[in-house]
Amino acid sequence: MKTIALVCLVMCLTFGMTSSQYDYGDSGEDGDVLSSHNDHGYHGCRHRVAFSAVTSSSARYNSGTTIRFTTVKTNYGHAYNSGNYRFTAPSNGLYVFSWSIGTHKSYHGETKLMKNGSTYHRSHCAGVYQQCGATITIILNKHDQVWLESSNSLTYAFTGYSSFSGWKLN
Numbered sequence: 001m002k003t004i005a006l007v008c009l010v011m012c013l014t015f016g017m018t019s020s021q022y023d024y025g026d027s028g029e030d031g032d033v034l035s036s037h038n039d040h041g042y043h044g045c046r047h048r049v050a051f052s053a054v055t056s057s058s059a060r061y062n063s064g065t066t067i068r069f070t071t072v073k074t075n076y077g078h079a080y081n082s083g084n085y086r087f088t089a090p091s092n093g094l095y096v097f098s099w100s101i102g103t104h105k106s107y108h109g110e111t112k113l114m115k116n117g118s119t120y121h122r123s124h125c126a127g128v129y130q131q132c133g134a135t136i137t138i139i140l141n142k143h144d145q146v147w148l149e150s151s152n153s154l155t156y157a158f159t160g161y162s163s164f165s166g167w168k169l170n
């Protein structure tokens with residue numbers, strides 16, 4: 001185990017020193033240019049992924065149904081699937097997820113972040129045009145899936161105000 005960690009560290013250091021093309025922090029280029037690297041987010045020993053998706057139409061969601069973040073704003077590394085609205089971890093590690101639901105008058109914004117079918121965290125608001133969500137850090141194993149579900153049959157996601165984002169820290 002120690003040997004593997006050491007080899008990985010050496011590879012990461014070597015990779016980091018020899019690949020200046022991944023230093024795109026101040027290049028001023030947009031997401032499309034980033035994805036044209038065509039490396040699917042794989043950078044030596046880590047999988048760099050980040051996504052943001054939003055709803056494409058306003059809807060009410062029955063309890064237990066997945067919130068449909070159909071419109072992808074960013075999907076660097078392609079870990080978010082806009083067909084089933086789930087994020088799949090490309091590797092073991094530390095991840096952050098953030099979401100925000102804009103409700104409608106007399107509806108709720110009651111949601112739960114799901115990790116492989118179990119509730120990891122909840123967010124709730126009710127009343128007139130509330131905005132509610134949460135930001136959470138999770139340790140995931142490779143292939144673990146994360147998505148957002150309604151936990152109240154009066155949950156409503158107003159389009160233009162409802163988003164789901166996530167990224168890998170390391």
Ligand SMILES: *[C@@H]1O[C@H](CO)[C@@H](O)[C@H](O)[C@H]1NC(C)=O
Binds near residue numbers: 116141143144145
């Ligand atoms: C989570 O679900 C994925 C996809 O079904 C599966 O590959 C993975 O092994 C599951 N992880 C755990 C910890 O059950």
